[in-house]
Amino acid sequence: MPGAQNPTSSALLLTRLLHQAATRPTHPAFIEGDRVTSFGALAALIAAQGEALKSSIQPGDRVSMVMDNCTELAVAIYATWWAGGVAVALNPALKPADIAQLTEACQARFCWTALPEAPAPAPADATPHTTQPEALASLVFTSGTTGQPKGVMLSHGALAANTLAVQQTLPMSPDDVTLCVLPFHYAFGSSVLHTHLSLGATLVLENSFMYPQRIVQRMAQVAATHFYGVPSSFYLLLERGQLSAQPLPALRHVAQAGGPMDPARIERFQQALPEVGFWVMYGQTEACSRLTTLSPVLRASKPGSVGPALPGIELQVRNAQGDTLPPGEVGDIWARGPNLMLGYWASPEDTASTLVDGWLHTGDIGHLDADGCLFLHGRSREILKVGAHRVSPHEIERCIQAVPGVGECAVVPLPDALLGEVVRACVVPAVGHPPLPQLTRDIQRHCREHLALYKAPKQIDFFDALPRTASGKVQKHLIPASNTSST
DSSP states (O other), rough: TOOOOOOOOTTHHHHHHHHHHHTTTTTTEEEEEEEEEHHHHHHHHHHHHHHHHTTTTTTTOEEEEEEOHHHHHHHHHHHHHEEEEEEEEOTTTTTTHHHHHHHHTOOOSEEEOOOSSSOOOOOTTTTOOOOOSSSSSEEEEOOSSSSOOOEEEHHHHHHHHHHHHHHSOOOOTTTTTEOSSSSSSSSHHHHHHHHHHHOOOOEEEEOOOHHHHHEEEEEEETTTOEEEEOOHHHHHHHSSSGGSSOOOOOOOOOEEEEEOOHHHHHHHHHHHSTTTOOOOEOGGGGGGGGEEEOHHHHEEEEEEEESSTHHHHEEEEEOTSBBBOOOTTOEEEEEEEOOOOOOOOTOHHHHHHHEEEEEEEEEEEEOOOSOOEEEEEETTTOOOOTTTTOOOHHHHHHHHHHHHHEEEEEEEEETTTEEEEEEEEEEOOOOOOOOHHHHHHHHHHHHHSSGGGGOOOSSEEEEEEBBOTTOOOOGGSSSSSSOOEEE
């Protein structure tokens, strides 16, 4: 196998993939429909494309790629690394003008929308470009939940460190078969890709969630052992996946990240699949995806938490003056570890305000308990200022999502002449919901019973769906100013 060598625990991702190909060449790496690509075949494709690419780029050159999840996208990423380049995977749902703008912004040498025709196989003695851990590996444009995306620079060492930390925490093995609906061009999907390829596990690729019941049927068909999703993935499986109609005896674990998920919904999922372990994760693109993990066992005693830090990662909660706060006190969340980004592409000001003395200012608000478990209260830019009060949108969202008939909820500020801001609840009704006037009264009553008066929504708007990024995160800044509403 070209380029294969025995990896250490700190080996970079390409080295670990090539090792899997050398030791388990016939084991499936990807399944797409009826097409199966083994680890040996995958490594041969990477080596051939990587050797051909060496004549077109210099080490450090960016190569953008615009593809739906497929074997070829993984080949493009790893072949770029083989040649010493920087992989820039872009969202294929973007408009052509946006793709051109991002490709130009990162000064990519060229943009792949498909792999070039198969070049000659790489010579048996071909080796990848020698890469240092601190070298730039990937440029990931954030999903833009609050506005213009930023280019996050991730090194080879940071990607490898976070991949290993996830593997040490989640119940993963080379025999796993994971159904993957998460796009590789975002941090969560990228993490799933790298953890599986470096471990020798199998990914079953599905690019559409339009018919959730088909996803459930596919999990049964391929005997999927794992599933990863954002909150909306699990909401759709609960509402439309017909989980009770399709036995999933092979499914052992699911994991959720990409935003907070209502604990009541997690319990509903557990009731539907009681034998399946439900893991909760929290992270950021700037941290190569993952910072904390909450196990199913710990979740029972820490409802609402996202868990303790992954191995090798430190967390602190600080006040506005930068002082570290004791357990239980709410403040800014900071993180430190080998998984942090190098900075933002061509944005030294943003880098300087986000990376401070080796620590990442996450922009999230939360608190740590005495056991080191993290609880999120929202984004610092999302915290509502209701008169003299500071209000967490997540607390209100969790309260409203517990109301029967509510499918999803996003809380945003509503300008108010007296208080500055008041609470606006944007609700997607669940299937079979009561009439909207009744649902409005139910929400208002539940909020009065469980929230302080100033936290109760002043306005409730109903929507068919909430605007989302391709990775499934709600884009609150794109929620229309008004819709079907009650006040």
